Amino acid sequence: MCNILVKVTLVHAKWCHFCPTARKTWQKLKEEFDFEYSEVDFDTPEGKELAEKFKIRSIPTTIIDDKIAFVGVPDEEQASKVVA
Amino acid sequence: MHDIIIVGGGPAGLTAAIYAVRYGLKTLVLEKSVIPGQIATTDVVENYPGFPTIAGLELMDRFNEHAANIGVETKISEVKTVEDNGNTKTVFTHDGDLEAKAVIIATGADPKHLGVPGEEELIAKGVSYCATCDGPFFSGEEVVVIGGGESAITDALILSNIASKVHVVHRRDELRSSKILQERIFAKENVDFIWDTVLEKVIGTDEVEQVVLKNVKTGETTDLKTSGVFIYIGIVPNTRMVDVDKDKYGFIISNEKMETSSKGIFVAGDCRDTVLWQVVTAVADGAIAAVSAYEYITGLEK
Numbered sequence: 502m503c504n505i506l507v508k509v510t511l512v513h514a515k516w517c518h519f520c521p522t523a524r525k526t527w528q529k530l531k532e533e534f535d536f537e538y539s540e541v542d543f544d545t546p547e548g549k550e551l552a553e554k555f556k557i558r559s560i561p562t563t564i565i566d567d568k569i570a571f572v573g574v575p576d577e578e579q580a581s582k583v584v585a
Numbered sequence: 586m587h588d589i590i591i592v593g594g595g596p597a598g599l600t601a602a603i604y605a606v607r608y609g610l611k612t613l614v615l616e617k618s619v620i621p622g623q624i625a626t627t628d629v630v631e632n633y634p635g636f637p638t639i640a641g642l643e644l645m646d647r648f649n650e651h652a653a654n655i656g657v658e659t660k661i662s663e664v665k666t667v668e669d670n671g672n673t674k675t676v677f678t679h680d681g682d683l684e685a686k687a688v689i690i691a692t693g694a695d696p697k698h699l700g701v702p703g704e705e706e707l708i709a710k711g712v713s714y715c716a717t718c719d720g721p722f723f724s725g726e727e728v729v730v731i732g733g734g735e736s737a738i739t740d741a742l743i744l745s746n747i748a749s750k751v752h753v754v755h756r757r758d759e760l761r762s763s764k765i766l767q768e769r770i771f772a773k774e775n776v777d778f779i780w781d782t783v784l785e786k787v788i789g790t791d792e793v794e795q796v797v798l799k800n801v802k803t804g805e806t807t808d809l810k811t812s813g814v815f816i817y818i819g820i821v822p823n824t825r826m827v828d829v830d831k832d833k834y835g836f837i838i839s840n841e842k843m844e845t846s847s848k849g850i851f852v853a854g855d856c857r858d859t860v861l862w863q864v865v866t867a868v869a870d871g872a873i874a875a876v877s878a879y880e881y882i883t884g885l886e887k
Contacts, residue, residue: 522617
């Protein structure tokens with residue numbers, strides 16, 4: 502049986518001052534748990550596409566398995582439950 | 586054990602730390618964010634002496650650099666509670682417990698929510714409290730700013746450069762912000778003002794679609810189509826982690842030495858009951874709190 506990994510995408514930007522904390526939270530969890538993780542800069546074509554698709558109005562936004570899971574800095578405890 | 590633990594690494598906390606280190610105290614700053622301080626969300630700071638104009642984020646970077654260069658130790662950790670055990674204080678964090686002889690609470694504040702229907706449900710879906718953070722998502726759209734103080738007008742100016750139209754909704758018939766900001770906002774062609782009016786409701790399903798406004802003099806309500814609502818009606822202090830005397834809003838009550846109702850626990854910055862919450866007052870609070878803590882610790886050792 503193969504395990505399907507949870508896919509976590511963090512949308513961030515250079516001008517967003519909450520984003521470094523969100524990145525640090527996910528990067529720390531990535532060291533503890535096995536999940537797919539990627540970071541997308543809002544100011545790239547891919548970022549704009551995600552913003553439009555998910556109607557993002559605030560960052561950092563975390564998309565998990567094609568749904569917005571967290572807006573703002575994710576609570577570490579809650580986030581760990583999703584990827585554990 | 587540390588001599589002093591400072592909870593919060595914004596302008597107040599870092600200034601306290603700089604003073605404490607210079608006084609030879611074993612000092613630790615605990616901060617939950619990688620980039621702390623409400624000021625980091627401010628586009629431009631123009632009222633901090635020595636810096637005619639500087640980005641909030643850059644000013645915060647400079648505080649961090651100054652503190653690091655002088656040997657201030659900072660740890661990214663969220664504080665759950667601060668307990669007063671007499672001559673020692675215990676700081677409970679998510680990463681373990683720490684002890685210190687004195688604690689300075691410099692936890693700052695967050696923007697206050699209005700509490701109208703639709704507001705909480707539509708946060709991050711068009712409801713925002715920070716134009717620097719969320720403004721770029723409203724390029725070419727119509728937005729509403731609630732409030733008439735310094736923060737409201739500062740952010741209305743930011744939004745006027747991004748949005749097609751900014752409606753400033755204020756409950757009085759004149760702005761409270763500084764004259765210099767008033768002159769700038771009145772000169773903006775894409776900004777209009779809805780006076781004597783408050784926000785009654787935010788409407789939308791997946792995102793903000795419109796707001797209901799109420800004129801406080803006539804009682805008349807009107808609907809206004811918009812995709813963004815930026816709210817600036819004051820601040821809420823982050824003081825739940827400590828049990829000291831506070832005012833009815835949660836701001837920590839202190840004397841001129843920044844002493845709280847618990848001996849050895851001091852306060853500085855935006856979480857303090859004061860008359861002006863600015864970077865310049867936060868850093869002054871931090872300096873006084875550190876010197877008072879030094880005197881307190883020295884007194885313990887006698």
